[in-house]
Amino acid sequence: MQHQLAPIYCRPWTLNGISQRLVEGHYEHNYGDALTRLNDITNELESLDFRAAPVRVVNSLKRDQLAALNSALLHELYFASLGGDGRKLTDVMAEAVTRDFGSIDRWRSEFVAIASALAGGSGWVLLSYLPRHRQLINQSASDHGQSLAGGIPLLALDMYEHAYHLEFGANTTAYVDAFMRNIDWSAVQARYEDAVKVAPPRALEQKEFGDVPSVTVEEVKAMLDSGAPVQIVDARPRHYFSKTQDMMEAAAWRDPERVDEWIGELQKDVPVVTFCVYGFHVGCQTARTLREAGFDARYMKGGHFAWKAIGGKVRLPTQGSQRAPSA
Numbered sequence: 001m002q003h004q005l006a007p008i009y010c011r012p013w014t015l016n017g018i019s020q021r022l023v024e025g026h027y028e029h030n031y032g033d034a035l036t037r038l039n040d041i042t043n044e045l046e047s048l049d050f051r052a053a054p055v056r057v058v059n060s061l062k063r064d065q066l067a068a069l070n071s072a073l074l075h076e077l078y079f080a081s082l083g084g085d086g087r088k089l090t091d092v093m094a095e096a097v098t099r100d101f102g103s104i105d106r107w108r109s110e111f112v113a114i115a116s117a118l119a120g121g122s123g124w125v126l127l128s129y130l131p132r133h134r135q136l137i138n139q140s141a142s143d144h145g146q147s148l149a150g151g152i153p154l155l156a157l158d159m160y161e162h163a164y165h166l167e168f169g170a171n172t173t174a175y176v177d178a179f180m181r182n183i184d185w186s187a188v189q190a191r192y193e194d195a196v197k198v199a200p201p202r203a204l205e206q207k208e209f210g211d212v213p214s215v216t217v218e219e220v221k222a223m224l225d226s227g228a229p230v231q232i233v234d235a236r237p238r239h240y241f242s243k244t245q246d247m248m249e250a251a252a253w254r255d256p257e258r259v260d261e262w263i264g265e266l267q268k269d270v271p272v273v274t275f276c277v278y279g280f281h282v283g284c285q286t287a288r289t290l291r292e293a294g295f296d297a298r299y300m301k302g303g304h305f306a307w308k309a310i311g312g313k314v315r316l317p318t319q320g321s322q323r324a325p326s327a
Contacts, residue, residue, distance in 0.1 A: 002218055006203075007204055012278070120189065152194075212284050220300055256283075274286040278305055
């Protein structure tokens with residue numbers, strides 16, 4: 001299964017003290033590279049013959065998969081954690097934090113202290129909810145391989161020596177066989193039924209454009225790779241496009257404020273994909289305008305930076321960038 005890129009959740013230009021450039025690079029390179037690495041590892045695992053593969057290969061791939069998956073998931077959570085006034089908690093979160101930490105100030109002090117302890121190294125600081133205790137907890141993770149972010153364990157096999165050495169000695173094969181014979185699948189099912197009730201992370205929702213259909217960057221790439229006819233319109237605002245250093249290879253830039261001047265150059269029998277910088281307002285509004293004119297138009301989720309984050313082809317924004325999109 002290929003893992004799809006999540007459009008950037010926060011609006012980078014609104015952040016206080018964190019530059020737009022820093023967020024864009026973090027999203028495109030660190031998050032994008034983690035997702036690319038995850039999909040490469042996934043492809044290797046899907047083609048692997050586990051009965052014949054050396055143990056070291058399986059161990060290495062699964063360890064790398066966990067690290068890449070956690071990196072991708074935690075980066076998505078990081079970007080989804082930004083964009084508000086961090087000084088003021090909502091009433092619900094203030095009550096929960098006060099209940100579990102004693103006070104908001106004590107939670108904040110602990111959270112910052114954990115971050116300070118990681119300074120100069122690497123890792124994550126997480127505010128997590130522990131269903132077993134119905135309690136919030138601050139967690140430190142020094143790397144991406146310590147747990148599966150967002151995962152709810154259903155079945156556990158302990159491979160530390162203390163679990164088997166007294167009876168099985170070095171014969172781990174016999175121990176694993178014994179474990180597999182003793183799995184209580186009814187209990188696993190019960191945990192599974194509880195786990196599936198937990199909703200996935202909320203996707204970015206733009207209610208004002210709820211009537212406008214969208215398309216993912218992966219789907220757009222698949223269209224282009226297959227040779228399917230599609231017209232791609234780079235609708236980033238003129239003031240932004242005039243300063244940009246690259247653009248999508250298959251796109252043609254069009255001024256979103258002058259749709260009436262270039263709409264006649266599009267073919268109504270060929271689908272249209274529009275996008276802006278991050279996939280928020282401009283690309284959505286351009287797609288809506290084209291749909292109202294009778295075009296099969298959709299906006300590309302995540303915009304230009306989502307395209308770059310999956311390694312989509314780009315080129316210099318030359319004068320020819322303003323030709324009409326071709327089918």
